[in-house]
Amino acid sequence: MYVRFDVVKRLGDFTLEASGELREGLTCVVGPNGSGKTTLLKILAGLLKPDRGAVEYVGVGARTYVGELYVPPDATALEVALAGRSRFSSLPVGRRDEEAAMKYMRLLEVEDLAERRWRTLSGGQRQRVIIAAALASEADLLLLDEPLSNLHGDWRSRVMKILADYAAAGRIVAVTTHHGDVLRCCDFVLALREGRITWSGAAGDYNEFFESSCDRRAKN
Amino acid sequence: MKALLLAAISLLFSAELLLGPAGADPYVIEAVRLPRAVGAVVGGVLLGLSGLLLQTALRNPLADPYVLGVSGVAVLTALGSYLLWRLVGLPYLGFYLGALIGASAATAALLLLANRAGILVVLMTGVLLSYASSSILQLMLLALPPEELGYLYVGLQGSFAAYPAGVPGVATALATLAVVVATFLNLRHVAALMHGEEAAAGLGADARRAVMYVVGAAAVGVGITVASVGPVGFIGLLAPHMARWLTGRHRADLVFIETAGLGAVLALAADLAVRLLLPRELPVNVLLSLVGAPAAGWLLWRHVRKI
Amino acid sequence: MNNKLSTALSVVAVILAAVAAALAYQAYTATQTEVKALAERLGKVQQSLDMLSNSLAKLAEEAAALRAEVRAVNNTAAAAYAQAKLVSEAVSRPAGAVPVKYAKLFTISYEGDIYVLTDAMGRRVLAVPRGLPQDLLTYYRAKYRPDVVVEYPVKRVVVMASTHVAMIYRLYKEAGRPDILRSVAGIMWGREYNWYMPEVAAMLENGTITDVGPAYSPNYERLTALKPDVVFVYFYPGPYGTETVINRLAQLGLPYVVVNEFQEPSPLGRAEWIKFFAVFFNATRDAVRIFDAAEARWNSLAALAADLDRPRVAWFTIFGGVLYPAGPQVRELIRLAGGRYAYANYSRVDLEVVLKHRNDVDVLIWSSYGVSTIQDIVKVEPRLAELRPVILGRVYAYSPAFYQLANAYPDKLLEELIWIIHPEALPPGNFTLFTPLR
Numbered sequence: 010m011y012v013r014f015d016v017v018k019r020l021g022d023f024t025l026e027a028s029g030e031l032r033e034g035l036t037c038v039v040g041p042n043g044s045g046k047t048t049l050l051k052i053l054a055g056l057l058k059p060d061r062g063a064v065e066y067v068g069v070g071a072r073t074y075v076g077e078l079y080v081p082p083d084a085t086a087l088e089v090a091l092a093g094r095s096r097f098s099s100l101p102v103g104r105r106d107e108e109a110a111m112k113y114m115r116l117l118e119v120e121d122l123a124e125r126r127w128r129t130l131s132g133g134q135r136q137r138v139i140i141a142a143a144l145a146s147e148a149d150l151l152l153l154d155e156p157l158s159n160l161h162g163d164w165r166s167r168v169m170k171i172l173a174d175y176a177a178a179g180r181i182v183a184v185t186t187h188h189g190d191v192l193r194c195c196d197f198v199l200a201l202r203e204g205r206i207t208w209s210g211a212a213g214d215y216n217e218f219f220e221s222s223c224d225r226r227a228k229n
Numbered sequence: 230m231k232a233l234l235l236a237a238i239s240l241l242f243s244a245e246l247l248l249g250p251a252g253a254d255p256y257v258i259e260a261v262r263l264p265r266a267v268g269a270v271v272g273g274v275l276l277g278l279s280g281l282l283l284q285t286a287l288r289n290p291l292a293d294p295y296v297l298g299v300s301g302v303a304v305l306t307a308l309g310s311y312l313l314w315r316l317v318g319l320p321y322l323g324f325y326l327g328a329l330i331g332a333s334a335a336t337a338a339l340l341l342l343a344n345r346a347g348i349l350v351v352l353m354t355g356v357l358l359s360y361a362s363s364s365i366l367q368l369m370l371l372a373l374p375p376e377e378l379g380y381l382y383v384g385l386q387g388s389f390a391a392y393p394a395g396v397p398g399v400a401t402a403l404a405t406l407a408v409v410v411a412t413f414l415n416l417r418h419v420a421a422l423m424h425g426e427e428a429a430a431g432l433g434a435d436a437r438r439a440v441m442y443v444v445g446a447a448a449v450g451v452g453i454t455v456a457s458v459g460p461v462g463f464i465g466l467l468a469p470h471m472a473r474w475l476t477g478r479h480r481a482d483l484v485f486i487e488t489a490g491l492g493a494v495l496a497l498a499a500d501l502a503v504r505l506l507l508p509r510e511l512p513v514n515v516l517l518s519l520v521g522a523p524a525a526g527w528l529l530w531r532h533v534r535k536i
Numbered sequence: 537m538n539n540k541l542s543t544a545l546s547v548v549a550v551i552l553a554a555v556a557a558a559l560a561y562q563a564y565t566a567t568q569t570e571v572k573a574l575a576e577r578l579g580k581v582q583q584s585l586d587m588l589s590n591s592l593a594k595l596a597e598e599a600a601a602l603r604a605e606v607r608a609v610n611n612t613a614a615a616a617y618a619q620a621k622l623v624s625e626a627v628s629r630p631a632g633a634v635p636v637k638y639a640k641l642f643t644i645s646y647e648g649d650i651y652v653l654t655d656a657m658g659r660r661v662l663a664v665p666r667g668l669p670q671d672l673l674t675y676y677r678a679k680y681r682p683d684v685v686v687e688y689p690v691k692r693v694v695v696m697a698s699t700h701v702a703m704i705y706r707l708y709k710e711a712g713r714p715d716i717l718r719s720v721a722g723i724m725w726g727r728e729y730n731w732y733m734p735e736v737a738a739m740l741e742n743g744t745i746t747d748v749g750p751a752y753s754p755n756y757e758r759l760t761a762l763k764p765d766v767v768f769v770y771f772y773p774g775p776y777g778t779e780t781v782i783n784r785l786a787q788l789g790l791p792y793v794v795v796n797e798f799q800e801p802s803p804l805g806r807a808e809w810i811k812f813f814a815v816f817f818n819a820t821r822d823a824v825r826i827f828d829a830a831e832a833r834w835n836s837l838a839a840l841a842a843d844l845d846r847p848r849v850a851w852f853t854i855f856g857g858v859l860y861p862a863g864p865q866v867r868e869l870i871r872l873a874g875g876r877y878a879y880a881n882y883s884r885v886d887l888e889v890v891l892k893h894r895n896d897v898d899v900l901i902w903s904s905y906g907v908s909t910i911q912d913i914v915k916v917e918p919r920l921a922e923l924r925p926v927i928l929g930r931v932y933a934y935s936p937a938f939y940q941l942a943n944a945y946p947d948k949l950l951e952e953l954i955w956i957i958h959p960e961a962l963p964p965g966n967f968t969l970f971t972p973l974r
Contacts, residue, residue, distance in 0.1 A: 074431035078424050095420075377772075383776055384772045
């Protein structure tokens with residue numbers, strides 16, 4: 010399973026020109042603000058159409074993109090997690106969806122917050138619920154835009170580990186971040202600057218002067 | 230909760246059929262009360278459902294079904310048919326058929342728009358349709374002597390008693406059922422719209438289909454309601470909120486049945502109150518406004534407080 | 537004797553015996569044959585007898601069939617005869633139409649004592665006298681295919697509009713038929729109004745006339761309990777209009793006719809509907825007479841006012857800050873009453889026009905009721921105090937009875953207008969439709 014892309018997209022006076030490949034595993038997409046990370050991810054998700062070029066999906070079934078998510082203040086955390094189950098059917102969510110959502114919420118240790126209203130949750134709790142929603146989609150291609158925002162140190166690395174485990178089950182996961190300290194948790198790194206890919210390859214080869222706070226997953 | 234609602238609806242429906250000055254006379258029940266009871270259920274269900282769909286898709290808790298402008302156009306065509314009969318002698322189509330024509334045209338136009346643009350464009354068009362049809366209505370009424378205007382304004386208010394009997398009534402009820410079932414079959418994608426169209430698409434919902442469905446179902450729901458019982462207010466606004474409050478849930482696919490049920494309960498209760506508690510028959514809108522306006526005010530206050 | 541003799545004798549005896557036997561045998565066979573032949577002949581006779589009896593039976597059947605045919609033919613002939621008699625009777629009835637000169641929304645035609653009316657919605661109404669033979673009724677039903685059949689004179693009616701009550705009242709009063717008034721069993725809005733027909737008010741008060749609730753949502757149970765022969769309704773569209781009520785009445789099987797006299801363009805046209813009502817009370821001749829008298833009075837009043845100088849008449853009302861001027865019908869009325877509409881040159885009349893011509897107006901007619909003094913009008917719009925009629929005190933308003941009675945009494949309308957505009961030509965009497973304001 011892989012995703013090959015070669016795309017050009019202009020948004021205003023910013024142009025993204027990128028080509029490359031995403032493989033099974035966890036890919037970190039890094040770069041400063043405005044470098045085109047979100048644009049690239051949305052194109053890969055199919056939410057934006059490139060002006061030129063195309064994306065090729067080989068062996069990829071479902072795709073999920075989760076970035077900025079508006080949530081009505083009175084929705085419960087469980088209901089937000091259930092949003093991740095949208096692709097499975099068009100009938101109302103049922104027991105199986107709730108169980109799946111709870112499973113992923115447990116993974117992110119937010120299952121106690123299931124019946125809590127969104128407006129009563131902290132930024133970090135909300136972020137973890139959103140990640141649970143993304144995971145609940147059980148998509149083959151999972152694209153997360155700044156999933157680590159609002160999370161502090163400990164949870165940053167824990168979430169990365171969870172995502173890496175998710176990817177290790179034979180899926181492609183790409184996350185954008187402008188934090189450098191989690192790169193060691195990834196398998197691959199894609200670096201963007203001003204709309205162009207400046208580096209792509211295995212994470213281990215990527216030289217970065219931040220100390221990684223993450224344990225490398227033991228490859229067997 | 231669902232069981233409670235079912236019990237409430239059964240109770241109110243029976244009360245609507247059996248209570249009244251003539252007692253339990255089966256002839257009167259069939260001819261006068263049954264259409265009224267069915268009209269209340271049909272109107273309540275469709276309005277609650279439309280309100281829920283629109284509040285979800287527009288991400289606005291104060292959206293109500295009339296925001297799409299379908300009812301304005303429907304009343305316009307119905308009144309147009311009357312004026313054509315009155316002034317030119319063309320055959321009068323009847324309020325039901327006249328309203329249905331306008332509702333169908335407005336629904337088709339809104340769907341075409343939803344296909345090409347997002348839901349906000351549809352919303353703006355709906356608001357414009359409301360204003361335009363209201364203005365054209367006033368202009369048309371200039372053709373009539375002023376003494377008759379009072380009668381007309383009252384006449385165009387909603388009333389569950391106007392629900393047609395016989396074949397049109399059965400057809401309307403079946404159409405309502407079809408709308409409910411169709412909504413059920415699309416509900417998860419619609420529920421995802423509460424996060425926004427793009428986010429819903431990202432999460433795997435078919436956002437475009439969901440938006441089209443919301444516009445289509447809400448327009449059809451309002452069209453059927455206005456044609457059969459006229460414009461009845463507030464239920465579309467209040468039923469979703471009451472359902473959310475009672476179930477503690479927010480997602481459209483988790484409050485749908487309760488919304489439809491509460492819509493029916495509100496309508497039946499309002500009609501019973503008008504029939505039995507008031508000394509004289511008033512348009513049901515009056516009662517719903519008396520209850521609805523403070524309720525809407527309270528909703529607004531809660532909404533504002535949170536911001 | 538000798539043996540020879542005896543032997544000879546014996547032989548002879550034997551021969552004789554043999555001959556006898558042969559003869560006997562012969563006779564026997566001959567008889568057999570005879571008998572057989574006889575039997576055959578008997579058989580044949582039997583056959584013939586059987587055939588004969590079959591034929592007789594068949595003949596009897598045919599005779600019976602013929603008899604039945606004859607009977608059938610007789611029946612058909614009788615039916616044809618009855619039909620022919622019917623048709624000839626029907627054809628021989630005087631047929632025609634009741635003359636309707638001003639009203640455009642109804643027609644009345646008749647065949648003998650059968651009336652065929654079209655009401656304001658174009659529905660065909662068949663009015664038949666009580667006790668009409670069934671076959672005639674069937675015939676007329678088939679011929680006209682009416683939307684509703686009503687037997688006249690009606691014994692119990694329900695009336696939706698006060699203007700209709702007024703027409704029935706005029707019919708009762710001027711035809712001298714108290715049974716007409718007694719047949720009003722129910723009125724919608726009965727107890728809500730003040731009634732300016734004293735008998736009606738009294739009957740409502742003591743319950744002789746039942747109030748069946750508001751026109752847009754009557755009490756159907758009370759209505760049905762009255763068992764009306766016909767319900768007089770008017771038509772307004774919409775879920776809360778009378779359209780819904782009419783649908784319900786149809787569903788309940790209550791016969792109704794639609795009277796939209798307010799849609800007639802002229803006052804005489806509206807009043808002419810009295811003829812329509814009259815058919816149901818078997819008072820058609822009276823109604824024609826009453827209307828003709830009213831028309832004659834109208835014409836003579838108009839003639840009276842035609843050549844007089846024309847004072848300038850202002851006619852409007854102000855409600856909710858908006859001025860409602862006189863429509864074209866009212867302007868025609870003013871002209872007939874010998875006045876001149878003060879704002880005839882203006883396509884659009886609003887307060888500034890009125891104030892601009894405050895000194896150019898002689899009489900003011902305030903076209904709504906609820907005011908009893910000139911002060912009331914000035915309260916609505918203070919600047920009206922500058923109007924010449926207000927200063928001179930020549931201000932009139934509709935009386936509360938105006939809307940109830942004006943349609944039924946157009947001659948009174950014109951008369952009172954002439955009292956207002958030309959008091960010198962026709963000294964004012966008791967105002968019913970208008971109120972002079974102090």
